[in-house]
Amino acid sequence: EMPFGPGTLTRVIAVTSGKGGVGKSTVTANLAAALAARGLAVGLIDADVHGFSIPGQLGLVDAHGTVPQPTRVDDLMLPPVAHGVKVISIGMFLRRRDGEAAVGAVAWRGPMLHRTLLQFLTDVYFGDLDVLLLDMPPGTGDIAISVGQVLPNAEVLVVTTPQTAASDVAVRSGLVARQTGQRVIGVIENMSALTLPDGTVFDLFGTGGGAAVAAALTQEDAEVPLLGSVPLSPTLRTDADAGIPAVIAHPEDAAARVIAGIAAQLAQTPRGLSGRALPFRPR
Ligand SMILES: Nc1ncnc2c1ncn2[C@@H]1O[C@H](COP(=O)(O)OP(=O)(O)O)[C@@H](O)[C@H]1O
Ligand SMILES: [Mg+2]
Structure with a gap:
């Protein structure tokens, strides 16, 4: 039986x-930290094997750029914990040579990626979790298909920028997830308009992308809401670079507040009951 597969609580x-660069990992790391700060037991699998950035965002990197390895206990690995989140990433298994980026996993293709995902799910001891987040690679590639096969019960959040020209690819990533039975539970718009201290609205990436993606993914029987618009925020970026999510380091930051609000919305759905038919008929 697959841990965290169908039937899990x-x-x-x-x-x-x-596509990449829309802030998916930043949003995921902040959501994970915000959910943990609310008292939930949270795990985070960095499924972006080629473009992993979660260890850095959560401060799991030493001065030499090395990511600590999980502790091994018998056949299991204990995931490092950062900001209350149990984290596993391919970055924990790649050794750096001096001054060089680790290259070990760059050439991996479908079967290796699939095996890595299975190992993260089965060989890592997360214990009892309320929420397991997966930071997916951008797009609709091999890992997305593997996750769809192994975790058809997963709920999906789609991150997009406000740029309407970019929203088609975001919609496609949601549709592919839905094809494998996963449920799209919401859209998060990131890099939205920033209101400057003098009141000027700075909308570098335009407006409307998040609402457009939410509307395109909404079906007659399944509304897909826009859960929030996270503004452009230098603080969100510098905190991510420093390894302390802004929701922890600067909770007053406008972007941090929106992400914390999304975490609050997600936390409202009780564990074990999300979108699943009850196995018994309440009377
Ligand atoms: N709302 C935001 N405001 C400013 N910078 C952001 C914001 N969201 C993300 N970034 C920055 O944009 C870059 C890409 O973000 P990242 O989370 O790595 O994207 P992805 O995982 O989608 O590739 C990072 O440098 C990150 O700090
Ligand atoms: Mg990323």
């Missing part, structure tokens, strides 16, 4: 996007 939430 843990909410499994895959965070996906159409």
Whole structure:
């Protein structure tokens, strides 16, 4: 039986996007830390094997750029804990040579990626989790298909920028997830308009993308809400670079507040009951 697969009481939430660089990992790391700060037991699988950035965002990197390895206990690995979140990433298994980026996993293709995902799910001892987040690679590639096969019960959050020209690819990533039975539970717009101290609205990436993606993914029987618009925020970026999510380091930051609000919305759905028919008929 697959841990966190169908039948699990843990909410499994895959965070996906159409393309890279939209802030998916930043949003995921902040959501994880915010959910943990609310007292939930949270795990985070960095499923972006080629573009992993979660260890750095959560401060799991030493001065030499090395990511600590999980502790091994018998056949299991204990995931490092950062900001209350149990984290596993391919970055924990790649050794750096001096001054060089680790290259070990760069050339991996479908079967290796699939095996890595299975190992993260079966060989890592997360214990009892309320929520397991997956930071997905961008797009609709091999890992997205593997996650769909192994975790058809996963709920999916789609991250997009406000740029309407970019929203088609974001919609596609949601549709592919839905094809495998996963449920798209919401859209998060990131890099939205920033209101400057003088009141000027700075909308670098335009407006409307999040609402457009939510509308495109909404079906007659399944509304897909826009859960929030996270503004452009230098603080969100510098905190991510420093390894302390802004929701922890600067909870007053406008972007941090929106992400914390999304975490609060997600935390409202009780564990074990999300979108699943009850196995018994209440009377
Ligand atoms: N709302 C935001 N405001 C400013 N910078 C952001 C915001 N969201 C993300 N970033 C920055 O944009 C870059 C890409 O973000 P990242 O989370 O790595 O994207 P992805 O995982 O989608 O590739 C990072 O440098 C990150 O700090
Ligand atoms: Mg990323």
